[in-house]
Amino acid sequence: MDLEPLISKAKMASAGKTGGWRNYRPVVDEELCTTCGVCTEYCPEGVIVNGKIDYDFCKGCGICKEVCKQEAIRMVLE
């Protein structure tokens, strides 16, 4: 029996472009950002790296804003 069709394939956007879920958009102040990487560690999606955010998939939870020690991230209404 060919089991291949029964096996799910890993891919980005298995639930679509989740950026559309966002109410608030995180915006990084590049002058304050020291690229320390704390936001990268704590982002549940893994979409913020070196202060660059993938807005296609960022759900806008705001965790990056909370954990940022430089207070370099603010949340802006979409």
Place this chain on the structure above:
Amino acid sequence: MIYPGNASCQGCPISLAMRCLDEIENPVVAMPAGCSTVIAGLHPHSAMKLAVVHVPFASTPAVACGLSEGYKKLGIKANVIAWMGDGALDIGFSAFSASAMRNDDIIAIVVDNEAYMNTGNQASLSTPLGAKTTTSPMGKRIARRNVGLITLAHHANYVATATVGYIQDLRAKFRKAGKLEGFRFIHVHAPCPPGWKFPSEKTIEVARKAVMSGAWVLYEYEKGILEFSAVGKKFLEKKNRIPIAEYVRTQSRFALSDEEIARLEREIDEEIEILLRFKKPRDSNS
């Protein structure tokens, strides 16, 4: 180990813990139904970068054990993970307990959001005293079951508690468990924004306040000796702890009287007292 664009809620601690699976080499996951299944995605798509076997609730540790033994026979190196929520742990507890006693070569990871969140927030055995769920609308009147202590009582090979609030500590424990052999249990505290009723950006703050108040104690138990984790060590002393009321206030799910808050404080002291006994080697622990 998880792609963006998955189905997790905003501020989800489980998706955060899943990202940390990249610390474990050659992972294979056995996953029962729960929030994790939803996050892993609907057929024919998967959000997970690793092999996932979806299994019935009660069988999770049994399937993981079978996979692990099978891989051994085939000469394939694999770290088989039984990835459960607190619901699957409730339902599959006998298999979990037996697996710990047999010292199966698996990693059992429980992401504990303290209720059955995927089905709409019913009380689980991990739900703490006073938490409102759909099956305890006035606040739960029974204390939570402490799975960490139960697994310690099994004298399991490796037991650790972790939290998404201290991600480096969590990653270190995943890394360590991935290098060990035998039964390894990691209990991950996972504050759930919609279920515990707090804003999604507060996941980390709530998780840290649980540690700071003593509601979640971080430790590792290996070779029969317990060690408290460095990040949470200072909160073992009562004077360094924040009042449990401060942790309770961060969430809208709690309905607690003053006596019950005092009871929670007392139970924290009791838990730490029991844990301290495991700091001595087992032979002298009579």
